[in-house]
Amino acid sequence: MRLGVDLGGTKIEVAVYDDAGREVVRRRAPTPRAGYDVALEEFARLIAEAEKEAGARCSVGIGMPGTIVPRSGRVVNAYNTPFNGRRLKQDLEKKLERELRFANDANCFALSEAIDGAARGAEVVFGAILGTGVGGGIVVHGRVLNGLHGISGEWGHTPLPWMSAEEHPGPVCNCGRRGCIEQFVSGPALAREKSAHGEANALAIYADRLARALSLVINFLDPDVIVVGGGVSRETRIYASVPELLPRYVYSQTVETPLVPAAHGDASGVRGAAMLWPA
Numbered sequence: 001m002r003l004g005v006d007l008g009g010t011k012i013e014v015a016v017y018d019d020a021g022r023e024v025v026r027r028r029a030p031t032p033r034a035g036y037d038v039a040l041e042e043f044a045r046l047i048a049e050a051e052k053e054a055g056a057r058c059s060v061g062i063g064m065p066g067t068i069v070p071r072s073g074r075v076v077n078a079y080n081t082p083f084n085g086r087r088l089k090q091d092l093e094k095k096l097e098r099e100l101r102f103a104n105d106a107n108c109f110a111l112s113e114a115i116d117g118a119a120r121g122a123e124v125v126f127g128a129i130l131g132t133g134v135g136g137g138i139v140v141h142g143r144v145l146n147g148l149h150g151i152s153g154e155w156g157h158t159p160l161p162w163m164s165a166e167e168h169p170g171p172v173c174n175c176g177r178r179g180c181i182e183q184f185v186s187g188p189a190l191a192r193e194k195s196a197h198g199e200a201n202a203l204a205i206y207a208d209r210l211a212r213a214l215s216l217v218i219n220f221l222d223p224d225v226i227v228v229g230g231g232v233s234r235e236t237r238i239y240a241s242v243p244e245l246l247p248r249y250v251y252s253q254t255v256e257t258p259l260v261p262a263a264h265g266d267a268s269g270v271r272g273a274a275m276l277w278p279a
């Protein structure tokens with residue numbers, strides 16, 4: 001059996017899947033707020049309890065914000081978890097007495113959708129999360145591309161292309177830089193636009209920004225499909241309006257890249273984490 005964990009800033013989701021991919025256990029708990037040692041203990045216990053409920057020793061995959069730097073083994077960019085800056089993989093492996101696989105949550109999302117979701121069968125998949133933040137993951141031939149620094153697919157922290165005079169230089173981002181894509185196409189960015197310009201206008205402005213942001217992905221990676229997750233994925237109009245705008249920005253005579261909503265919704269993260277281990 002495969003156990004997947006989606007570690008978020010507010011909650012931890014744990015699910016166990018049998019050989020047929022059926023979910024047999026699901027648990028949810030608030031993300032521990034205590035210091036590292038206590039949080040680690042609680043985290044390990046949550047996994048052990050789910051495993052006990054499943055009644056079998058499981059492979060364990062964990063999806064989380066940020067990444068684990070391959071060279072140092074330390075968690076980075078997971079600011080709202082108690083594990084940032086720590087050697088979480090090493091410490092949790094000791095507690096659970098087995099090898100664990102970790103991946104960025106956007107990578108887990110992309111993997112889940114590539115294996116048996118909205119991008120099933122596609123060779124190169126880009127998963128774009130448009131939520132509180134903007135994340136991205138790349139899956140090639142059914143495998144997550146991690147990268148030397150574990151940041152493959154992090155398109156959210158590059159500048160929005162072709163900024164207008166009004167957009168330039170853009171808001172300050174959580175990463176400390178200015179004008180990041182995240183500041184223009186996240187859920188909160190869309191909400192801000194709606195309160196300033198009304199629903200229809202805001203969606204038009206948003207679609208153009210998203211088209212510019214995704215043109216960067218298409219020029220660089222040219223994925224077979226782009227799957228959208230996160231809160232904004234429920235804005236159904238973007239799946240028609242954004243592809244219409246892409247030819248203005250993509251370096252190609254024709255642009256046929258499908259833009260599709262995630263098939264597994266919020267469950268994609270926990271499913272993809274379990275899939276870090278092959279069936």
Ligand SMILES: [Zn+2]
Nearest residue numbers: 157173175180
């Ligand atoms: Zn940024």
